[in-house]
Amino acid sequence: MKTNNKIVANILLIVISVILGVLIAWQMKNINSLEGSTLFGNTNQADLQEKIQQLNIVNAELAQRNAEYKESLQKFIELGDDENAQLKYYQEQLIRTKTYAGLTDVKGPGAIITLDSSAKDAKVSVSSLLVIVNSLKANGAYAISINGERVVALTEISETGSGENTKVVMNGTNITSPTGYEISIIGEVKKLQDYYRFSSQIWNHLQSQGVVVNMEYPQEVKIPALSENSPAYRQNLLEVIPDESTNNTEVENK
Numbered sequence: 742m743k744t745n746n747k748i749v750a751n752i753l754l755i756v757i758s759v760i761l762g763v764l765i766a767w768q769m770k771n772i773n774s775l776e777g778s779t780l781f782g783n784t785n786q787a788d789l790q791e792k793i794q795q796l797n798i799v800n801a802e803l804a805q806r807n808a809e810y811k812e813s814l815q816k817f818i819e820l821g822d823d824e825n826a827q828l829k830y831y832q833e834q835l836i837r838t839k840t841y842a843g844l845t846d847v848k849g850p851g852a853i854i855t856l857d858s859s860a861k862d863a864k865v866s867v868s869s870l871l872v873i874v875n876s877l878k879a880n881g882a883y884a885i886s887i888n889g890e891r892v893v894a895l896t897e898i899s900e901t902g903s904g905e906n907t908k909v910v911m912n913g914t915n916i917t918s919p920t921g922y923e924i925s926i927i928g929e930v931k932k933l934q935d936y937y938r939f940s941s942q943i944w945n946h947l948q949s950q951g952v953v954v955n956m957e958y959p960q961e962v963k964i965p966a967l968s969e970n971s972p973a974y975r976q977n978l979l980e981v982i983p984d985e986s987t988n989n990t991e992v993e994n995k
Contacts, residue, residue: 843893843967847884851927851962852937855955856947858921863951865922867900867909872943874898877926880936884927884964888916891967912971921952927962934958 839845854873856865874892877885885892890911898911908917916922926933937944937956944954 841883843884843891846964846966847927848961848963849883849927850930850958850960851883851925852930852933852956852958853962854924854926854937855953855957856921856924857953857955858951859919860951860953863921863953865947865950865952867898869943869947869950870898870909870922873924876940876943877924877928877936880928881932882926882928886925886964887911887922888918889923889965890914890916891965893967895972912967914968914971925962925964927964930958 836845840847856869857863858865870887874885874887874896878892887898893912896912898909901908901910908915910916933956947954
């Protein structure tokens with residue numbers, strides 16, 4: 742029984758490590774996107790102050806997550822050699838990381854941004870959607886969806902076709918809508934309110950394109966899990982490489 746528990750625990754540890762690695766890479770990508778974003782070509786003082794404010798928020802968020810990871814590691818160390826406690830801990834962490842990775846339905850406090858492009862000649866570009874998603878992630882959003890499609894680490898938003906046949910594709914799904922886009926966010930309401938206030942540059946650009954922007958804060962926001970049919974969900978070509986310590990543990994148990 743102990744041997745089986747160790748094997749299961751090692752497998753769970755590998756899975757958790759992979760998911761956490763993807764999440765960390767995602768967060769670093771957010772920072773690079775924010776620092777290198779020149780979509781609207783702004784260099785005036787107000788825009789620089791806005792970017793500094795956003796980077797300060799990112800820094801605080803990273804510090805908080807780092808503290809959480811350290812606390813989690815300390816809890817594991819304190820478990821000692823209690824294999825049942827370790828197994829339970831791994832299972833709890835697996836549920837937690839699956840939630841962060843977008844593989845479960847979630848609900849919580851947050852906001853809904855509506856981009857109404859139903860007016861004639863109004864348009865929401867892919868570039869605008871990318872800027873909004875990246876800045877939301879950089880400002881501590883726990884979960885995001887666009888027109889019901891979940892944003893995850895491997896999400897790509899792209900444009901296909903041209904003219905009237907232009908479509909916006911996300912996670913391999915056409916999310917184009919003649920009335921615009923609804924962006925659901927779960928996160929701390931105060932942070933999201935600050936984000937909306939400090940991101941006037943984004944909203945002004947959209948409004949100049951004929952888009953009506955609105956942000957509301959319902960008591961509860963629901964966001965669906967990533968569809969298993971999504972290309973972002975597929976992992977059939979990914980093979981986990983166990984570390985040396987895991988291999989040694991399995992050999993000893995035999």
